[in-house]
Amino acid sequence: MKRDNPLLPYLATLDEVVDLTPDVKLFRIELNDPEVRESFDYQPGQFVFVSAFGTGESPFGLTSVGYRKGPLEVAVRRVGTVTGSLHDLEPGAIVGVRGPFGNHFPLDEFKGKDLFIIGGGIGFAPLRPVITSILDHREDYGELTILNGARTPSDLVFAPEFDSWAAAPRTKLELTVDAGDESWTGRVALIPRVVAELGFSPENAIAVICGPPIMIHFTLIELKKLGFADSQIVTTLEGKMKCGLGKCARCNVGEKYICRDGPVFTMEQISQLIEQF
Amino acid sequence: MSDYISRADLLSWLEKVSQSRDLVAPVKIEDLTLFQKVERVEDIVFDPGNTDLSPKEFFFPKSEVLFYVDRSDGRVELVPAEVEQETVIFGIRPCDAKGIAVLDLPYLEEPADALYRQHREKTTLVGLSCVSACPECFCTSMGTTPDDASNVDIMLTEVEEGFIVQVVTEKGKALLPEGLLSSKEVSPPAAPSVASVPSEGIAEKMHQVFDSPYWDRLADRCLHCNVCSYVCPTCYCFDVRDLRSGGRVERVRSWESCQSPGFTKIAGGYDPRAAKGPRLRQRFAHKLLYFVEKFGVTHCVGCGRCVRSCPVNIDIREVIQDVQGLGVKSEA
Structure with a gap:
């Protein structure tokens, strides 16, 4: 989307705020200008900066899908000042939106393949539009396995959608937590362990993983043991960023800017970067 | 004439x-x-x-x-x-x-x-x-x-x-x-003679020595005072913050430096460049490798201000010289 000043946000209104977990809220945001709303298109994996005016702006992966033309959705965990201010806002509040920025998940390349979507904690958020897109075009893709893990049962994001995901054709939903509670009857295991137990086949398959660095590190080890090549593993990188345009020079990993060349990379691309995080 | x-x-x-x-x-x-x-x-x-x-x-x-x-x-x-x-x-x-x-x-x-x-x-x-x-x-x-x-x-x-x-x-x-x-009828004075540094092929060489322990050794004495970035005519990293001024909210952009602790620290506390070595390497890699690869010119114009200003004598001329020499001997 072209405009004169790419650092100037669009004004937008918080339509709805949904508690996803004790510290994660889903914000549904409607862009105020009808023309901007109409032309604001984006792909799974792209992100926006959301402003809480007076505190600042931070980047968030969009959890909605562009083709449905609804409000923009982001899932925000309360971790710092901007996310704290956003959490304090009520529906009706005016926020700022800049974007969309970045590349996106290569859904075209996923077509006809079996997919393992693995997310840990708030890292699951950018995977949600991937799942929505696959389920909306179910016949285009092979078997789908969704693995969502979190610290505790109440930290699992997008719980209201679990039933519909589990009921979708050729789709399995696996949930796991680091520590259960009285009512939890499901799996208690770290994500890498579950990956090993489930034993995905790498044949004609793609694994998509998002989560904290430590989870990604150990999950990669398990995926490689299962025979996944680096080119079959897709992930997102996270970095401090202030512009989204490759200008503030904050989010580079070696010669690549996460904001512009990413945030989606295959492990093959990441292994070729000169700088390793 | x-x-x-x-x-x-x-x-x-x-x-x-x-x-x-x-x-x-x-x-x-x-x-x-x-x-x-x-x-x-x-x-x-x-x-x-x-x-x-x-x-x-x-x-x-x-x-x-x-x-x-x-x-x-x-x-x-x-x-x-x-x-x-x-x-x-x-x-x-x-x-x-x-x-x-x-x-x-x-x-x-x-x-x-x-x-x-x-x-x-x-x-x-x-x-x-x-x-x-x-x-x-x-x-x-x-x-x-x-x-x-x-x-x-x-x-x-x-x-x-x-x-x-x-x-x-x-x-x-x-x-x-x-x-x-x-x-x-005047002719310009002869251009002054300027000291040279061995900058030829520096991007390729930076690529080769990227993982050398040289960067940690060099960064050991860095005080991360950021003066090199502030005096530099080409450093362009920035920070953006909201400030309240005169009863209204302003969004303000200001100079930032890749040498600052926390420059790359993300929400939740993870900092991929928490150590001084990778931070100092970032400054030289941006100037002599990444920028050259992307735009075809060095991100340094040879003004010498960082050389004059650095309180611990980290000298880009010496860095270029050192990088050219690294790996020439077996010790990298």
Whole structure:
């Protein structure tokens, strides 16, 4: 989307705020200008900066899908000042939106393949539009396995959608937590362990993983043991960023800017970067 | 024959220029020489040395409001800053002018930075050739020369009692009134000899030594004071924050440095460059590798300011020399 000043946000209104977990809220945001709303298109994996005016702006992966033309959705965990201010806002509040920025998940390349979507904690958020897109075009893709893990049962994001995901054709939903509670009857295991137990086949398959660095590190080890090549593993990188345009020079990993060349990379691309995080 | 202007005519022309535009030139501020808006043209410093800071801040200010939030009448409106003032920068040296041309590469690349572009469009550069070289400079190893006129609108070269004038661009031409220049049989002084550093092939070499323990050793003494970034005519990293000023919210962009602890720290606390070694390597890799790969020029113009300013003598000339030598012997 072209405009004169790419650092100037669009004004937008918080339509709805949904508690996803004790510290994660889903914000549904409607862009105020009808023309901007109409032309604001984006792909799974792209992100926006959301402003809480007076505190600042931070980047968030969009959890909605562009083709449905609804409000923009982001899932925000309360971790710092901007996310704290956003959490304090009520529906009706005016926020700022800049974007969309970045590349996106290569859904075209996923077509006809079996997919393992693995997310840990708030890292699951950018995977949600991937799942929505696959389920909306179910016949285009092979078997789908969704693995969502979190610290505790109440930290699992997008719980209201679990039933519909589990009921979708050729789709399995696996949930796991680091520590259960009285009512939890499901799996208690770290994500890498579950990956090993489930034993995905790498044949004609793609694994998509998002989560904290430590989870990604150990999950990669398990995926490689299962025979996944680096080119079959897709992930997102996270970095401090202030512009989204490759200008503030904050989010580079070696010669690549996460904001512009990413945030989606295959492990093959990441292994070729000169700088390793 | 050369176009020529006497010193007296130059000053009275600058006086006229300052009546319709902001005139920015080197002036003495205590013991520093800095580019400042000039009140009296007699204050302009014509010393052969360079200023303590480059005029980068007139394109990329230390701190600049991007927009403010207007909440009057129960509505919210964002009011973007606009650059209205026409400015003439007088006395910019070729290295600093090259620095602006280097800043253009990331900032004017689409989508261009709006405020930077406005500053650029509203500003005319009148350069001054170097007739002597500073002890720390190495411009000829970084793609420019003491008399390089290619990045200014008008170039002046000091000769006896006046200046040879090269009108480089239409913008420069528009600034000069008809009949101001005369023709004179003068030849420019020989360009000064500038120390060289072995910059040839540096990007390739940086690639080879990226994982060398050299960076940790070098960074050991870095105090992360950031002065290298602040004096640099090409460093362009920034931070953006919301500030409350006079009862309203402003979004402000300000200089930042890749040497700051926390420069890359993300929400939740993870910092991929928490150690000093990777941070210092980032500065040199950006200047001598990444920028070269992306834009084809080094992100250094050889002005020597970081060499002069660093309190622990981290010297980019030595770094370039060291990097070229690393791995030549078996010890890397």
